[in-house]
Amino acid sequence: MAIESKVSENIHFLLMEVMGQVATTESYLRTFDQTHCLQVLGREGYIENLKVTVENDCFSLILTQPDRGQQEVNWARAVHTISTNLKRIASFSVNIVRQVEYLFNRTLWLTFDAHSMFAIIENCLEQVIPALDDKDIGLALSICHCEYEIDRLYLENFTRIMEELRKGDSIESYVTILFIFRYLERIGDSLLNIGEAILFAILGEKIRIRHFEALQQTLAKSNMDIPLDHLSLRSYWGTRSGCNISRVANEPAGVPAGTVREAIFKAGSLNKIEREKENLTTWQRLVPGLAPKVLTFYQEDENTGALLVEFFPGNNLQEIVLGDNIQMARNALKRLHHLLGSKIWPLTKKVGAMETSYMAQVLARLDSILQVHSYLRRQQTLGDLEVDSTSTLVEKCLRIERLFPAPFSVFIHGDFNANNIIYNEQLDSIHFIDVNRSAPADYVQDVSVYLISNFRLPVFESPIREQINLLIRDFYGFARGFAREQNDVTFDVRLTLALARSFYTSTRFQLNTDFVKEMVLRANFLLEKVITFDEEQQNWQEFSFPEEVLYL
């Protein structure tokens, strides 16, 4: 038998067993007939076996035939998740049955309505196979929604139990009843996982139900009215922004290129989403077309929000730097230099001292850096020489940094990593994405973040590393040139501090220990250089940034 049909058949069997388990559990709680109890306990082993069989088959389906299509792989992943959660539901049933022996006051139990919860659960389980087989988004969503309903009923019962407990009678029985409802509530969580797994099988992307609903709302509010069965969804999981970011499009198979309508959907904390929206509007005003247009904003509740924004085709600069098209890399960089040096920076420049907080940012993150690595230096002495610990270095530089506010501010990107800059080769245009941290600030912050985002790419072999070094050199040269034009005499010392900050904080995202050590040592070196210069009371205008730290 083909492995797919075997999996399909076994997941059917598993589902039927679990439905039986739930129904018998309910009967036992109604009749207290011991045979039901024994039935539930006796079926546990068989369910476990079935689940393991499905799991084995799903994995061999994924592993043994490499030419299998993505859809089948997604289906197998979803079925595996479903089987795990069905097994969990069976275990919760066993847990419930085991509670009955502590139910001293059974008449009391019968005054509670557990039937409504069981009815929802059973109804929900019945929809699993049709939803999966027919790829029915509506049914999948309705499975997910059961959880809300179960939670609501749980809360009602919970409130009543708490009130009864306050009276102080039949405490043991009430606590047992609470446990039973709690297990039912957890069955609801498993059903939600099952619903989300089916959505994954259909859409090919993991998406949380709340985000999916926000997506539906935002699409409905925008003029991108994509019917659910024409929705294509590609999520970006590599980001560390904490937001869920997906590319949505109406691209059913067979639609010719050019007619596809695409957008970026972002869901996350309201705070971040709102800031992003505001900054997108500001960028739109400053340099139209540079950052994506906001298509819709949707506030889900007081904590979460979602945005649908314009999608920019092209590659991000990180992809370009790592790619083998050096000409494209040069063109992109040239365009970027022009955009910053001749447009954004002069256009948004506001003269007036602008305090920076590079060292304060390191201090705030030292603990989280230490959680990942223990390379930060301790206080040491070597003979008659004192060596500062990393935190002492940072504290000393915190004081020095105050002496050198930026002479002017510009509107900066705020998270100027190479992968937040998109280059469209056909149009020879640069675009910014992820602008929630944009604000008027020292341009040196963007310069240093961009330089380090190139430096920290974990590629050590030539010729790619040489290409990275070249591109770093060009960008540094451009930034230094801009500083000279602007007569920014403290550029070198600010860049030194900002780079030290970027080196330290980059280590949180790296597990390659040698590379992390290299970055920490470079950061220590930069701060020591500033401190020694300060101690020797030299003229700060003569301080020169040690450019070699930028290259591997």
Added chain:
Amino acid sequence: MSKQKFTYDSIQDVNSVKRYLKSLIRSIDEGKITLTSEDDSIDLKIRNLLHFSIEARKKGRKNRLTLEMRWTDKKEFPIEDDSKPVKISS
């Protein structure tokens, strides 16, 4: 046998490296190098006779110069007391 270890690792410009080497020479002149790291501390008493080796390596663009000083602490010989207790008996 107790084992103590101290490590210091850094990136420096040539001037700072010279500062560190000069400090080491001063310690050698004094006959003792003290190395501490927060609560741990190692005292190395320099002997007049020691192994001293220099190793240099070049591999592609990578260069390495290793200076090594190695010595064993003088053994403290227990002073033998041959005198036997005087026994006085009457």
